[in-house]
Amino acid sequence: MTVPASGSQDDTSIELRAHVTGVCTSAVAEGVHVRAGAAVVVLESMKTEHPVEAPTDAEVHDVLVGPGDDVTVGDVVARLRAAAAPAEVVAGPDGPVGTDRPDLAEVLRRRSLLADEARPEAVARRVERGRRTARRNVEELLDAGSFSEYGGLAVAAQRGRRSIDELIERTPADGLLTGSGTIDGRPVGVLAYDATVLAGTQGFVNHRKTDRLLEVVERHRLPVVLFGEGGGGRPGDVDAPFVSGLDVPSFARFARLSGQVPTIAVVAGYCFAGNAALVGCCDVIVATEDSNLGMAGPAMIEGGGLGRVAPTDIGPIEVQAANGSVDVRVVDEAAGVAVARALVGLAAGARPAPADPHDQAPLRDAVPLARKRLYDVRAVLDRLADPGTVVELRRNHAPGMVTALARIDGRPIGVMANDPSHLGGAIDTDAARSATRLVDLCDRWGLPVLSLCDTPGFMVGPEAEATGQVRAFGDMFVAAAGARVPWVMVVLRKAYGLGAQAMAGGGMHEPVLAVSWPTGEFGGMGLEGAVRLGFARELDAIADPDERAAREAELIERAYEHGGALNVATHIEVDDVIDPIDTRRRILDALTAAG
Numbered sequence: 001m002t003v004p005a006s007g008s009q010d011d012t013s014i015e016l017r018a019h020v021t022g023v024c025t026s027a028v029a030e031g032v033h034v035r036a037g038a039a040v041v042v043l044e045s046m047k048t049e050h051p052v053e054a055p056t057d058a059e060v061h062d063v064l065v066g067p068g069d070d071v072t073v074g075d076v077v078a079r080l081r082a083a084a085a086p087a088e089v090v091a092g093p094d095g096p097v098g099t100d101r102p103d104l105a106e107v108l109r110r111r112s113l114l115a116d117e118a119r120p121e122a123v124a125r126r127v128e129r130g131r132r133t134a135r136r137n138v139e140e141l142l143d144a145g146s147f148s149e150y151g152g153l154a155v156a157a158q159r160g161r162r163s164i165d166e167l168i169e170r171t172p173a174d175g176l177l178t179g180s181g182t183i184d185g186r187p188v189g190v191l192a193y194d195a196t197v198l199a200g201t202q203g204f205v206n207h208r209k210t211d212r213l214l215e216v217v218e219r220h221r222l223p224v225v226l227f228g229e230g231g232g233g234r235p236g237d238v239d240a241p242f243v244s245g246l247d248v249p250s251f252a253r254f255a256r257l258s259g260q261v262p263t264i265a266v267v268a269g270y271c272f273a274g275n276a277a278l279v280g281c282c283d284v285i286v287a288t289e290d291s292n293l294g295m296a297g298p299a300m301i302e303g304g305g306l307g308r309v310a311p312t313d314i315g316p317i318e319v320q321a322a323n324g325s326v327d328v329r330v331v332d333e334a335a336g337v338a339v340a341r342a343l344v345g346l347a348a349g350a351r352p353a354p355a356d357p358h359d360q361a362p363l364r365d366a367v368p369l370a371r372k373r374l375y376d377v378r379a380v381l382d383r384l385a386d387p388g389t390v391v392e393l394r395r396n397h398a399p400g401m402v403t404a405l406a407r408i409d410g411r412p413i414g415v416m417a418n419d420p421s422h423l424g425g426a427i428d429t430d431a432a433r434s435a436t437r438l439v440d441l442c443d444r445w446g447l448p449v450l451s452l453c454d455t456p457g458f459m460v461g462p463e464a465e466a467t468g469q470v471r472a473f474g475d476m477f478v479a480a481a482g483a484r485v486p487w488v489m490v491v492l493r494k495a496y497g498l499g500a501q502a503m504a505g506g507g508m509h510e511p512v513l514a515v516s517w518p519t520g521e522f523g524g525m526g527l528e529g530a531v532r533l534g535f536a537r538e539l540d541a542i543a544d545p546d547e548r549a550a551r552e553a554e555l556i557e558r559a560y561e562h563g564g565a566l567n568v569a570t571h572i573e574v575d576d577v578i579d580p581i582d583t584r585r586r587i588l589d590a591l592t593a594a595g
Contacts, residue, residue: 007275013061014080016052020045021072032060033083040066041077049549054079057497059083114152114172117374122196130268130290132333134177134194140337141190142181150178150216151209156198157239171197176206178213180222183344189217191228193275195447200230202274204240205247214253223262223347225340226282232273255281259444262347266336267326270311280325283441284393286336286341289325291317324434342391346405346412347445353410354386362582367493367519371560377402377417379454380492384408384584385415394434403432403438405447409588414442417452418503420493427499428459428562432476435502439479448486448591451504451511457497473502480505486594488587489564490514491551491574496523508573513590515576517583520565522573558576 022045039051058080065077116123154174155167175197193200265282271293294315320326330336366380385406392404400422404415416435418425489504489511508514542548566575
């Protein structure tokens, strides 16, 4: 503290007085030059040091107290003579002015060791394998400069077997980056396992880091992006005060986020055991072509007496994409980061409408007039959606059911659509389960559901029933019945039987809007089959084959007229038949009506 000059003996003399009662702990020597603000005498009072500072550049002329002297408020402790102080000899009790603080220097040194540049060998090994570091993935995921790291100075709980210097060098952040940042300005939480540190395993300290971040995420309702690469539990943490570690709260805490905040996992390389368990809790899993995802790695498999296997044989992308565990398959980590950013954006809500939406006129010819002619339902979705916003889910799992997230006029939506190129659009077990997961995801994220219907119904037959479709189809109805988000249905062509009702969320009057294109056709079952069953006796009574075929064709044509979209609309079984060019507008109107 600078004390104003008082009691000057001459024009150039400055008296420094004590501003507290205490004990002198240090003082500069007489004849020393000090700059303005430098401590000349330091007094200790109530366990706190109070510097008596020079009010201007000066020479210390007289020091009246020394270490251990008692001082009372107002006592003169030193006299200065005003003078320009040479920079090279300026001093005070705390050392030369401008010297780097050792405490800050150590913090900066320790923080510098966390950077990729401080670990060139580890980074080089990643680059050789065509991989990226955890820090680079986090930096590209988040808006520039927005990453606020939690627990970056942590090291592995192995002080009992390694020196602290080795742990600082070899186990930075204990192999897990945790923190918050923003994506397009929206705050998110991030956890990224670092495979260059102890193979990205889960240690005692990084479990504590996980729990700390999840506490923040849950309290403030932040979306979470998890980079899951790593080998699961770590047996080498000798400092950890546990036996089995089965009481760690990380898994339950992470699972509780489901339905509260969006959770997205990005998997590249090996992701096994505990890392995979967290990944499996996520709403959407994005995985690269070189990923291997499994609930146990080679060591655990061998330890269980199941033989030796290569890590590349465990849960490769071809397997996990086909069985539906992986939602989005991407070529590499850069693509995975881009998809994760897009997914967080979709979960975040509306954006400004695009300046150049797709021309909607081609939708008029998207479905051929020929009733059995194939068409591309993904092309319909791409044209309805804002350019570049469609993120398809589980494409390799359920080919008969397209499920995706997208935007229409800036509004995020979930989409399910029957693909007539697979089983004619019939809904099999995998298709029903994929649709159910889409509805559950939309309900958790608060996204409306758009259903593009072209189905002859649920798949039938002994082989189909062996897949467990009774429960799968029931779950599809249950998910729709429990959904709290708006549902819009557009019938593109076929809407038959229970499958069509499931696409409508349980029935044609369940959606906030159910409309059909002019190509729509409706019935309790396929019209050809309905005619053959319902008119079997009449047709069997016609002996002439040509006459029987002509009568059957006549009845089928009549059935098509009766079940055509326009006639169904006159009975108010759908809300309207629309010009396909108006589909986007009608969807938006319905969502506006639903609030």
